[in-house]
Amino acid sequence: MRRLFLAWLVLASLDAQTKVRQFEEVAISPDGNRIAWVEKASESAEGSAIFVLEWRAAAAAPRRITAGGPRETNLAWAPDSRRLAFLSNAESKKQPQVYVAPLAGTPRKLTGLTGFLTRPRWSPDGARLAVLFAENAPSGGGPLEAIPAPTGVIEEQVFNQRLATVESASGKVRQVSPPELHVYDYDWSPDGRSFAAIAAPGPGDNNWWIAQLYTVAIDSGKAQSIYRPSLQLAIPRWSPDGGVISFIEGIMSDEGFHGGDLRTIPAAGGEARNHTAGRKSSPNWMTWLSPGKILLTEHVDGGSAISTLELAGGRIETIWKGDEDLHAGGHRANFALARDGETSAVVRQSWQLAPEVWAGTAGQWRQLTHFNRARKPASGKAVSLQWSNEGHQIQGWLLYPSDFAPGRRYPMVVSVHGGPSNVKKPSWPVEGFDLSVLAGHGFFVFFPNPRGSYGRGEDFTRANVKDIGGGDLRDILAGVDHVLRSTPVDEQRLGIGGWSYGGYMTMWAVTQTNRFRAAVAGAGIANWESYYGQNSIDQWMLPFFGKSVYDDPAVYAKSSPIRFIKQVKTPTLVVVGERDGECPPAQSFEFWHALKTLGVSTQLVVYPGEGHAFRSVEHQRDLMRRTVGWLEQNLKREEGR
Secondary structure, X not given: OHHHHHHHHHHHHHHHHHOOOEEEEEEEOOOOOEEEEEEEOOOOOOOEEEEEEEOOOOOOOOEEEOOOOOOEEEEEEOOOOOEEEEEEEEEEOOEEEEEEEXXXXXXXXXOOOOEEEEEEEEOOOOOEEEEEEEEOOOOOOOOOOOOXXXXXXXXXXXXXXXXXXXXXXXXXXXXXXXXXXXXXXXXXXXXXXXXXXXXXXXXXXXXHHHOEXXXXXXXXXXXXEEEOOOOEEEEEEEOOOOOEEEEEEEOOOOOOOOOXXXXXXXXXXXXXXXXXXXXXXEEEEEEEEEOXXXXXXXXXXXXXXXXXXXXXXXXXXXXXXXXXXXXXXXXXOOEEEOOOOOEEEEEEOOOOOOOEEXXXXXXXXXXXXXXXXXXXXXXXXXXXXXXXXXXXXXXXXEEOOOOOOOOOOEEEEEEEOOOOOOOOOOOOOOOXXXXXXXXXHOOEEEEEXXXXXXXXXXXXXXXXXXXXXXXXXXXXHHHHHHHHHHXXXXXXXXXXXXXXXXXXXXXXXXXXXXXXXXXXXXXXOOOHHHHHHHOOOHHHHXXXXXXXXXXXXXXXXXXXXXHHHHHOOOOEEEEEEOXXXXXXXXXXXXXXXXXXXXXXXXXXXXXXXXXXXXXXXXXXXXXXXXXXXXXHHHHOOOOOO
């Protein structure tokens, strides 16, 4: 009976999660008067809708802009602030097209393309749009998505994502960039004659890690490489006078989850300048305020910041800093800036603050929506922790149980973020594999940001190169010790879990220590040597391991959980998507098979059709139900039993 009651509680809490209004992106018109956002449909991971608000007008209400599609995304305001471009699958569920909506009237379809489309952006004069287009591609969206079934001749066709222009009056489409290059991100030059582009030869999912910075002439389509980095590139932005291009360079493990140093280079090529060398943060997005000034957003100290950089003297001023997940670049941008360089729109959220749209100047934003006012936090208080280990200063977050009472002792689960180049920041739990929901079920939840994470400078992010699972695990265990010294956590009821790199770290941790009494390894990696030949994005491994597995197998072997598998005693739930190309299910099978053979309590669940990121709401809910149930079963027994 008690088990059925607990299962009901889990389902009830997960149901509350899915009813939260979620915002996938936000955009502000150049004149600062209108804000558009994309809301995710709660009943489907594939549904979304666009709303526009005249936020300065008294008593204004959000107005839906739609072409009739079940999924509408990729907002782009025209320079005149009177037209909004977006993508909609109104005519075909599998094929989005570019639409343009006037302030009043019906959206007009511009394109009739076949293939994958993303990132529409207006030309400076508003006469054209650019879009990234992979013609005839059966799917897209990067390696997080489910890969096709591997049958037939593998890699016989490569569908490169090219830059294309679309005339706003006629809808005429012209592909611009060379067919051999896959373009990941771009920006218009101020005169509208060229693009700055981050690109590499295809296949696109794999080669972002070796991409270079190009300029692409729109008339001729000629692409010229102006910078070949030693690490990864993101967010190219052209200066207002056309003379300089800025970008982020750093060690990054996933496109869309950026961090590094802010650099600039002359648009004609030359020497790149690093403007944030030694800064104890990780810039992740920027925009030019003037030819000599840049606004940037940063990961810093487990939170976010907005700063300005003066190029001439190198002065950086932080104008806002907060314990929130401000993410302006890459996937799901939730910060946008108007032409005046001061007015912004932002989706604000934390563990205590459900997501809502705000607008104004940084630090003085006004809340515009109140859709989630009835939603209550699943956790108790959240505390930012600091500890030192082996010369590194480490930050992490500790969520208290919602039922916390002094005098009681509680179990705790360590949640390791993905990456490794990433950071855990405060955010409302809404979907996917998010262990913060455990705080609503009587657990402390600990989110460490060990070496290899963003937020403390590039040297810190690179500190686990050729040492995956070494110093980062020691940082995590030192953090656990720090929590135990100051918090009523029962050392006999510790668990660990994570997804992707967090799934690997879970597998690795239980082979290195028996401190954890339960584990959940999501999309993990059991054997780096076999993984190198199984995954669809092996280029990501070279910056972290130094060489390929064929040239230096020892550096891969020393970090492989399977090499130490006989040391595992921890009951471990293993979960993965059937079509995961980033962390193939073979890795989960290998780990589970070993535990089963050795008599360790384990279970393997493979979710049909899913990739690295689960898209089915039903699967997301089942994943978290199983996760909570497994940890409840192994960690929530009465003390002393």
